[in-house]
Amino acid sequence: MSHTVVQLLKEGFRVSVIDNLDNSVTEAVDRVRELVGPQLSEKLQFNKGDIRNKDDLEKLFSGTKFDAVIHFAGLKAVGESVANPRRYFDNNLIGTINLYEVMAKYNCKKMVFSSSATVYGQPDKIPCVEDFQLMAMNPYGRTKLFLEEISRDIQKAEPEWRIILLRYFNPVGAHESGKLGEDPKGIPNNLMPYIQQVAVGRLPELNVYGHDYPTKDDPRLHHVMDLADGHIAALRKLFTTEKIGCVAYNLGTGRGTSVLEMVAAFEKASGKKIPIKLCPRRPGDATAVYASTDKAAKELNWRAKYGIEEMCRDQWKWASNNPWGYKSKP
Secondary structure, three states: HHHHHHHHHOOOOOOOOEEOOOOHHHHHHHHHHHHHHHHHHHEEEEEEOOOOOHHHHHHHHOOOOOEEEEOOOOOHHHHHHHHHHHHHHHHHOOOOOOHHHHHOOEEEEEEEEEHHHHHHOOOOOOEEEOOOOOOOHHHHHHHHHHHHHHHHHHHOOOOEEEEEEEOOOOOOOOOOOOOOOHHHHHOOOOOHHHHHHHHHHOOOEEEEEEOOOOOOOOOOOOOOOOOOHHHHHEEEEEEEHEEEOOOEEEEOOOOOHHHHHHHHEEEEEEEEOOEEEEEOOOOOOOOOOOOOOHHHHHHOOOOOOOHHHHHHHHHHHHHOOOOOOOOOOO
């Protein structure tokens, strides 16, 4: 989210952030202000609040007239969702329904929704294209799938809504400055922060799950700055296309990379050896899923610019400058 805020401010937008700080810290907002400078910082407002609490949303929308919403506020760990589905239904479903209701009340009817390529489940063929049959394999993916359906239903009933659903897997890399990056609380659920924490000595080894899958393709590798630019391209599309309806776009590199290839690339970028431990598959994980990005290229004028080398370079710059994330060593 913070990377997208930087890009929005640089593109001239005014930005209000609402975050309950469940898996983030206000230091990230301070770093955004530092990166964009005092003049652009005046266009950034931070609000501590929870989208599950309608009063928090009412307070925000009653005080500011918004043109559009970019919605990132979802829990996203597959394994955790399998173990604790009610937490995901509460945050992802109820929070988003609240957000739609308050947006409608204050006549803000443009939404860029952070969906997920998990809505493709385990497809018969890859790469996935946007009109594939949708089928999630875990509670997290199902919340994204339900919310896509809810978005389509709202737009169909109220045609003035313009909604773009962006489907992607978890972003990797960091801001090229080394000042912004992913800093998950607890054991990371995503590949790159996990590798990073092993490299800086916070964790002893990388657990590689499902090494016996009949494929080399791992889907979770898209540079965070590419995705930030993708959200802005979607936002511009909402402002310029009147009859867009509710439409989905894949964002990604359009190719797969294995976990072991990613480890090798990070070792090259960092000069550090990453010890690995091969582990059995996790419940709820799909094997190979990656997405075609032809539609986003054609209709949003968006393509991924960064490859695996740049992802690892920027991730290592963030990690080496901030080995304990946004805090000093505990």
